[in-house]
Amino acid sequence: MRKTIETNGYYLPPGFFSAHLKFGTQVFERGGTRVHLRMPEVSGLLLADVAAHVRQAQGSYLYTLPVERIIDVLDRASRRWLDKQYPARQTAIEAMHVLTGFSREMIAASIDLEMESSRKDDMWRALCSEIKNPLYLDDFQRSADLNGWCRAYGPGLVVSFFSENIPALPHLVYMRSALVKAACIGKAASGEPVFAPLYLHTIEELDPGMAACMAALSWRGGSADVERAAFDSADAFIVFGGVEACDSLLGRIPRSKKVLVHGHKIGFGIIGRTALNRTTAKDLAAAIAEDHAMFDQQACLAPQAYYVERGGEVGGPELAELVARALAQIEQRMPRGAISAGEAAALHQFRTRAEVQEIAAGERVMCCSPGSTKWTVVCEQTPQALAPSPGNRTVRLWMVDDIFDLFAMLQPVQGFLQNAAVAVGDAREVDFIRELGTLGVCRITAPGMMPLPSMMWHHDGIAALSSLLRWCDIEKREAPEGLE
Amino acid sequence: MPALPDNIRELDENILAFIARGMDVRDDAAFNSLALQVFEQQFEHIPLYRSWCLRRGAGPGSISKWAQIPALFTDAFKAADFAAFPGPAARTFMTSGTTGTGERGRISYDEGGLRLMDATIRTAAAAMLFPDGARAVILVIAPSPAAAPAMVMSYGMNRLIEYFGLPGSGFFIDHEGFRFQDLVDALCKCEVDRVPVALCGGTSGMLNFFERCADQGLRFALPRGSRCLDAGGQKKTAAAVTREEFVGRCSLVLGIEPQMCVNLLGMTETASQFYDDTIRSAHAGGAARAVKIPPPWTRTLVVDPDSLEPLAPGETGLLRHIDIANRGHVCAIQTDDLGRSADGGFQIFGRARDDRTRGCSLSIDEITAPGRIYAEDH
Numbered sequence: 001m002r003k004t005i006e007t008n009g010y011y012l013p014p015g016f017f018s019a020h021l022k023f024g025t026q027v028f029e030r031g032g033t034r035v036h037l038r039m040p041e042v043s044g045l046l047l048a049d050v051a052a053h054v055r056q057a058q059g060s061y062l063y064t065l066p067v068e069r070i071i072d073v074l075d076r077a078s079r080r081w082l083d084k085q086y087p088a089r090q091t092a093i094e095a096m097h098v099l100t101g102f103s104r105e106m107i108a109a110s111i112d113l114e115m116e117s118s119r120k121d122d123m124w125r126a127l128c129s130e131i132k133n134p135l136y137l138d139d140f141q142r143s144a145d146l147n148g149w150c151r152a153y154g155p156g157l158v159v160s161f162f163s164e165n166i167p168a169l170p171h172l173v174y175m176r177s178a179l180v181k182a183a184c185i186g187k188a189a190s191g192e193p194v195f196a197p198l199y200l201h202t203i204e205e206l207d208p209g210m211a212a213c214m215a216a217l218s219w220r221g222g223s224a225d226v227e228r229a230a231f232d233s234a235d236a237f238i239v240f241g242g243v244e245a246c247d248s249l250l251g252r253i254p255r256s257k258k259v260l261v262h263g264h265k266i267g268f269g270i271i272g273r274t275a276l277n278r279t280t281a282k283d284l285a286a287a288i289a290e291d292h293a294m295f296d297q298q299a300c301l302a303p304q305a306y307y308v309e310r311g312g313e314v315g316g317p318e319l320a321e322l323v324a325r326a327l328a329q330i331e332q333r334m335p336r337g338a339i340s341a342g343e344a345a346a347l348h349q350f351r352t353r354a355e356v357q358e359i360a361a362g363e364r365v366m367c368c369s370p371g372s373t374k375w376t377v378v379c380e381q382t383p384q385a386l387a388p389s390p391g392n393r394t395v396r397l398w399m400v401d402d403i404f405d406l407f408a409m410l411q412p413v414q415g416f417l418q419n420a421a422v423a424v425g426d427a428r429e430v431d432f433i434r435e436l437g438t439l440g441v442c443r444i445t446a447p448g449m450m451p452l453p454s455m456m457w458h459h460d461g462i463a464a465l466s467s468l469l470r471w472c473d474i475e476k477r478e479a480p481e482g483l484e
Numbered sequence: 485m486p487a488l489p490d491n492i493r494e495l496d497e498n499i500l501a502f503i504a505r506g507m508d509v510r511d512d513a514a515f516n517s518l519a520l521q522v523f524e525q526q527f528e529h530i531p532l533y534r535s536w537c538l539r540r541g542a543g544p545g546s547i548s549k550w551a552q553i554p555a556l557f558t559d560a561f562k563a564a565d566f567a568a569f570p571g572p573a574a575r576t577f578m579t580s581g582t583t584g585t586g587e588r589g590r591i592s593y594d595e596g597g598l599r600l601m602d603a604t605i606r607t608a609a610a611a612m613l614f615p616d617g618a619r620a621v622i623l624v625i626a627p628s629p630a631a632a633p634a635m636v637m638s639y640g641m642n643r644l645i646e647y648f649g650l651p652g653s654g655f656f657i658d659h660e661g662f663r664f665q666d667l668v669d670a671l672c673k674c675e676v677d678r679v680p681v682a683l684c685g686g687t688s689g690m691l692n693f694f695e696r697c698a699d700q701g702l703r704f705a706l707p708r709g710s711r712c713l714d715a716g717g718q719k720k721t722a723a724a725v726t727r728e729e730f731v732g733r734c735s736l737v738l739g740i741e742p743q744m745c746v747n748l749l750g751m752t753e754t755a756s757q758f759y760d761d762t763i764r765s766a767h768a769g770g771a772a773r774a775v776k777i778p779p780p781w782t783r784t785l786v787v788d789p790d791s792l793e794p795l796a797p798g799e800t801g802l803l804r805h806i807d808i809a810n811r812g813h814v815c816a817i818q819t820d821d822l823g824r825s826a827d828g829g830f831q832i833f834g835r836a837r838d839d840r841t842r843g844c845s846l847s848i849d850e851i852t853a854p855g856r857i858y859a860e861d862h
Contacts, residue, residue, distance in 0.1 A: 166844060169844075240844060241844075242847065262844070264844055264845060264846040264847065265844065265845065265846060266845065266846040267845075297845070298844070298845055299844055299845060300844040300845050300846070302845055304845070304846075339790070340789075340836070341789035341800075341801070341802065341822055341836040342789075342820070342822075342835070342836035344789035344790045344836075345789055345802055345820035345836045346820070348557050348789075348792070348818070348820075349557050349558070349559040349820060350559075352556065352557035352559050352560045352563070353559050353560065353562060353563040355536070355539075356532060356536075356560050356563040356564050357563055357564075359532050359535040359536065359539075360532060360563075360564055371791060372790055372791060373790050388845065388846050388847055391845065413846070416846050
């Protein structure tokens with residue numbers, strides 16, 4: 001039987017009215033489920049109205065709200081989303097499955113992962129890590145380092161461009177904006193405008209005044225009048241996207257405005273010879289499989305190759321088989337999503353080359369899901385420079401003689417490096433990590449942990465909260481009259 | 485050059501005879517028999533391909549239909565050479581290597597295989613490009629064989645000139661680049677002498693030529709019987725035009741009527757070419773059909789992109805060609821072109837692109853051409 005889900009592809013704050021509001025409905029379908037997505041036609045005039053509304057609400061409410069209260073609302077929102085019975089969560093899973101093709105289990109897992117790391121404690125720690133004392137956001141506080149008093153001010157309005165469909169990612173931007181008491185308008189990704197509106201409804205349930213500072217809309221990239229309205233109205237921008245999309249936005253956003261850029265990135269893993277032994281091989285394989293399976297390897301956090309040092313107790317081909325077995329198990333509980341014809345063709349082309357190589361070399365190179373493209377594992381004796389793989393759960397184990405050989409292979413993508421899983425297993429690890437840091441890697445973790453950054457992580461090497469702030473320091477010997 | 489074994493030469497003669505029967509004779513039984521013989525030879529003489537087949541449980545004894553012949557994805561030719569007789573290679577062609585890692589596929593033709601390709605070029609063009617038996621001055625917007633010896637399009641166009649070209653035919657791209665003025669002069673001469681022209685070349689190059697002519701206000705009124713053959717497609721750019729626009733420009737700039745324009749799908753990996761049924765239909769008094777016609781010595785299957793199982797007629801999937809003129813390498817070629825079967829032939833919609841706009845992971849395009857990726861729809 002056909003099921004139809006009615007949901008919104010936008011969020012407008014409570015009490016918002018505009019003469020420029022006109023709605024349409026988009027229809028999406030997958031496997032007998034249909035999604036009717038109501039969306040407003042976004043014009044420059046509408047965006048300007050929305051910006052004025054959320055700014056007004058920010059000034060009169062959010063700006064005056066103690067950071068503790070903001071954290072409390074956001075924490076309760078995360079907990080609601082972690083409740084498997086929460087209707088908005090169920091709607092999000094169904095609708096995002098239809099729109100993006102990710103399996104329901106994958107979307108559920110990613111919501112859990114994002115929300116579990118967005119709890120009260122995480123937010124306090126993220127603020128403490130970046131600005132020492134979160135109360136700087138509420139009023140002037142004594143700073144011993146300054147030998148004076150400091151206060152931090154967030155922007156009035158943040159506009160964020162999401163161009164990606166990684167489930168549950170947009171909430172991070174709304175959360176960060178709220179933590180620095182900024183209003184936030186998100187431009188949803190064309191392929192996934194569902195999650196943000198549902199999340200903002202949760203905020204509205206908990207605190208309509210806070211929700212009045214938030215909006216989610218979609219418009220065609222490059223719509224000149226809409227973007228001009230966005231560029232004029234916001235104080236700061238958070239931009240996600242590929243090289244071209246980011247370049248194009250950066251060229252048009254006025255230079256006086258603050259911009260945080262999260263471009264497309266590439267991740268990898270490395271296993272040292274000491275770390276790969278009889279006792280660890282199975283767990284390592286499971287961890288490698290986990291890193292590749294999450295978000296179907298489409299997130300910037302995902303590895304595109306794992307380099308494996310020769311000389312371990314367990315060889316590369318054996319490790320490949322263990323990884324394939326682990327991926328087969330993951331497929332049972334969290335299936336790979338639907339992929340396009342082009343993605344499938346790319347996987348087949350990739351497998352063809354690996355198989356031809358395997359036949360020519362006369363040794364086992366590849367293990368893959370039979371009769372489908374669900375997962376592919378290859379072990380290659382000649383390592384290559386790091387580059388994107390066909391994704392969708394493609395594991396490339398590239399054998400290297402020495403872990404330090406890796407650096408030459410990272411060179412071509414130096415500017416795109418982000419996440420690295422490192423298991424060296426001996427005293428070389430610290431020097432190795434130092435070099436990775438120098439090269440530009442901004443998160444180092446253990447195999448299996450690649451898709452699980454904490455909220456405290458400096459996202460893409462950026463202090464995501466403090467970069468949005470402006471400070472005012474009082475450098476006087478005496479406390480100003482009336483300050484506690 | 486060591487000679488090919490006798491049984492191979494005999495097989496080649498039989499294939500040549502089959503091709504010589506022309507574009508209109510469809511003999512399924514004879515095709516099946518020849519395809520299985522070609523497969524048997526390839527199984528025997530190409531060890532890599534033999535292993536490929538054995539892994540899929542296929543061998544000469546175990547299959548009885550051409551559709552069961554294990555196909556190789558085109559990227560296989562980037563990983564290894566699949567020549568059945570690598571010794572007596574007469575020509576080696578390379579794929580353009582414009583996508584992905586930039587590596588290029590290599591396909592070697594032995595002497596007999598090259599004769600088969602020549603025969604397909606002659607027979608297909610006689611039916612699809614010159615069904616009226618006409619001859620023309622063939623002007624080619626593609627590199628000359630001297631400038632691009634490994635480019636299969638240059639080789640094929642050169643054969644067309646040899647078989648169907650009137651004096652004055654030639655190539656207009658050489659080591660120095662595109663000789664625009666020379667082409668304009670050649671077209672003017674044909675216009676004045678009232679000699680029909682066949683303007684041939686890559687689709688993109690042809691569009692560039694039309695644009696330069698438009699910029700300079702140049703228009704030609706080529707004599708009746710002139711025609712246009714464009715091969716390949718366009719790069720996915722903002723300037724991409726529809727087929728209607730293409731033939732419209734062709735008519736505007738050259739005075740060639742839409743039914744005298746034909747598009748051809750040629751691949752380095754297949755010896756044969758696939759023409760649209762436009763000029764032939766028009767000549768027979770019918771309506772032009774924008775469907776690629778697989779010559780009788782080939783078959784085209786449409787398969788599911790994931791399982792690679794054949795799809796029902798009309799469904800969209802990946803195109804797989806079985807071409808017995810590929811005797812010298814592998815006759816079953818799996819492409820990543822999207823298409824569907826239609827009206828006695830197939831339609832092609834271009835490469836199935838791995839256009840992942842959903843993730844935030846770096847794409848190949850961003851590395852190979854920073855700032856030059858296709859426009860992203862935010």
